[in-house]
Amino acid sequence: MEMKVVKFGGSSLADAEHFKQVANIIKADPARRFVVPSAPGKRFSNDIKVTDMLYECFELTRTGGDADAYFPKIEERYNGIIADLGLDFDISGELAYVKNAITHHSGRDFAASRGEYLNGMILAKYLGFDFIDAENVIFFRNDGSFDEEKTNEEMRKELKKHEYAVIPGFYGCMPNGTIKTFSRGGSDITGAIVARAADADLYENWTDVSGFMMADPRIISNPCTIDTITYRELRELAYMGATVLHDEAIFPVRYAGIPINIRNTNRPEDRGTMIVPETNEYDAARVITGVAGRKGYSVITIEKDMMNAEVGFGRKVLEVFEDDGISFEHLPSGIDTMSVVLETKAIEEKRERVLTRLQKTLRPDSLSVEDGLALVAVVGRGMVRAKGTATRVFDAISAADVNIKMIDQGSSEMNIIVGVEEHDFEKTLNAIYNEFVK
Numbered sequence: 001m002e003m004k005v006v007k008f009g010g011s012s013l014a015d016a017e018h019f020k021q022v023a024n025i026i027k028a029d030p031a032r033r034f035v036v037p038s039a040p041g042k043r044f045s046n047d048i049k050v051t052d053m054l055y056e057c058f059e060l061t062r063t064g065g066d067a068d069a070y071f072p073k074i075e076e077r078y079n080g081i082i083a084d085l086g087l088d089f090d091i092s093g094e095l096a097y098v099k100n101a102i103t104h105h106s107g108r109d110f111a112a113s114r115g116e117y118l119n120g121m122i123l124a125k126y127l128g129f130d131f132i133d134a135e136n137v138i139f140f141r142n143d144g145s146f147d148e149e150k151t152n153e154e155m156r157k158e159l160k161k162h163e164y165a166v167i168p169g170f171y172g173c174m175p176n177g178t179i180k181t182f183s184r185g186g187s188d189i190t191g192a193i194v195a196r197a198a199d200a201d202l203y204e205n206w207t208d209v210s211g212f213m214m215a216d217p218r219i220i221s222n223p224c225t226i227d228t229i230t231y232r233e234l235r236e237l238a239y240m241g242a243t244v245l246h247d248e249a250i251f252p253v254r255y256a257g258i259p260i261n262i263r264n265t266n267r268p269e270d271r272g273t274m275i276v277p278e279t280n281e282y283d284a285a286r287v288i289t290g291v292a293g294r295k296g297y298s299v300i301t302i303e304k305d306m307m308n309a310e311v312g313f314g315r316k317v318l319e320v321f322e323d324d325g326i327s328f329e330h331l332p333s334g335i336d337t338m339s340v341v342l343e344t345k346a347i348e349e350k351r352e353r354v355l356t357r358l359q360k361t362l363r364p365d366s367l368s369v370e371d372g373l374a375l376v377a378v379v380g381r382g383m384v385r386a387k388g389t390a391t392r393v394f395d396a397i398s399a400a401d402v403n404i405k406m407i408d409q410g411s412s413e414m415n416i417i418v419g420v421e422e423h424d425f426e427k428t429l430n431a432i433y434n435e436f437v438k
C-alpha cells in the first residue's frame with residue numbers, strides 16, 4: 001500500500017477548528033500513516049506562537065522574571081484546544097511538569113520543544129494514533145550536529161512497530177539525554193527525516209499557502225503557483241531568497257528520492273506544488289519555473305593586460321578570499337578582466353585588507369569595488385530545450401529600461417543570473433515575470 005508522511009505547520013494547528021480540518025485531511029487517506037505536527041501557531045495576525053511564548057517563559061526564568069505568572073497563557077492555549085475538540089483528555093499533569101521544568105532551569109531548547117510535544121500528544125489522542133516521542137528517535141551528536149545514521153536506524157525500527165503514529169516535530173535528544181531543537185521552523189526537517197525512515201512514497205507538507213509561488217508575492221502581485229519543481233530548481237530559488245520549506249528539510253528526502261507535496265490545509269482541494277527528484281516535463285507555455293532575487297551584493301573587478309596568459313592568476317585571486325574565509329557567489333570573467341561577485345556583508349570589515357592583498361599579489365592595472373548590486377535568478381528546467389529564453393530575458397529587462405551589469409548562465413542551462421542596480425531590482429523581477437507568465 002502507498003504510504004505518506006504528513007507534516008502540519010503551526011498555522012494548521014493553531015486552534016480546534018484547524019485540528020478538525022487536519023483530522024479530516026488525515027482520515028481522508030489511509031496512506032497518511034505518520035503525522036508530524038508543529039506547535040500551535042498564530043490564530044490571528046498579532047497572536048503569539050506557542051513556541052515564542054515558551055521562549056519567553058524561559059527568558060523570564062533566566063532573568064529572574066515571573067514565569068509562573070506567564071505560564072497560564074500557554075496552558076490556556078492547550079486547554080482551549082482540548083475543550084473545543086470535546087476531547088476527554090487530562091493534560092494538566094503534563095502541563096504542570098513542563099511548567100516546573102522550565103521554571104527550574106531545564107534549558108532553552110527543552111522549553112521550546114514542549115510546544116510540539118504537547119501538541120503531538122493532543123493530536124495523537126484526537127486521531128486515535130500512537131504517540132512516538134521524538135526524543136527517542138531523533139539524535140544529535142555531542143557537537144550539536146544532527147546524527148543522521150543513528151536517527152535513521154532507530155526511527156526505522158520504531159516506525160515498524162506502529163501502523164499509525166504522531167511524531168512531534170522540531171526536537172530530538174543529545175547523547176547526554178537533554179533535549180535539543182533544530183533551528184526555527186525545524187518541524188519541516190523532522191517530517192523529512194520521518195519520510196525517509198518510513199520509505200514513504202510521498203512527504204506531504206501542509207501549510208497555509210497552496211504551494212510554492214513563481215515569484216515573491218511582496219514584489220509581484222498574485223504570482224502563479226508552481227505546479228511541479230525539481231529539487232535542483234528549488235535549491236536555486238531558495239538560495240535566492242524564496243522560502244516555504246526549511247532549507248535543511250530538503251536533504252533527507254532528496255537523498256531518498258521521495259517527492260514533497262506542499263499543500264494548503266485551508267484549501268485541501270488545491271493540488272499544491274510537487275517537488276520531485278527529476279522530470280523532463282515542463283510547462284511549454286511558460287518555460288521558466290520561477291524567478292527570485294536578492295539585494296546586497298558587491299562586485300570586485302580586477303583588470304590586467306594579458307591576464308589570460310598568466311597561469312595561476314585565477315587561483316591567486318581566489319586564494320585571497322579563501323584565506324580570509326570569504327565565500328564568493330559568481331566569477332564572471334573577460335579576457336583581461338575578472339570579477340568576483342559576493343555578498344556585501346561578507347567583505348564589510350575585511351574590505352581594506354582584501355583590496356590591499358589583491359593589489360600586492362596580482363599587481364593589476366586596475367582594481368575597483370562596486371556596491372549596491374542585486375542579483376536576479378531566472379530558473380527553469382525547460383530553458384535547456386526552449387530556444388530564445390535568454391533573448392526574452394534580456395529584451396524584457398531592456399524594455400523596462402534597466403541596465404544589466406552582469407550576466408551568468410550556469411552550464412546546466414537551468415538558470416540565468418543577472419546583476420542589476422539595487423534600485424532596479426523590483427522592476428527587473430516584474431519585467432521577467434510578465435514576459436514569461438502574463
Ligand code: ASP
Pocket residue numbers: 009010038039049051052115169170183184185186187188
Ligand atoms: N514551532 C517551531 C517554530 O516556531 C518549529 C516549527 O514550527 O517548525 O519555529
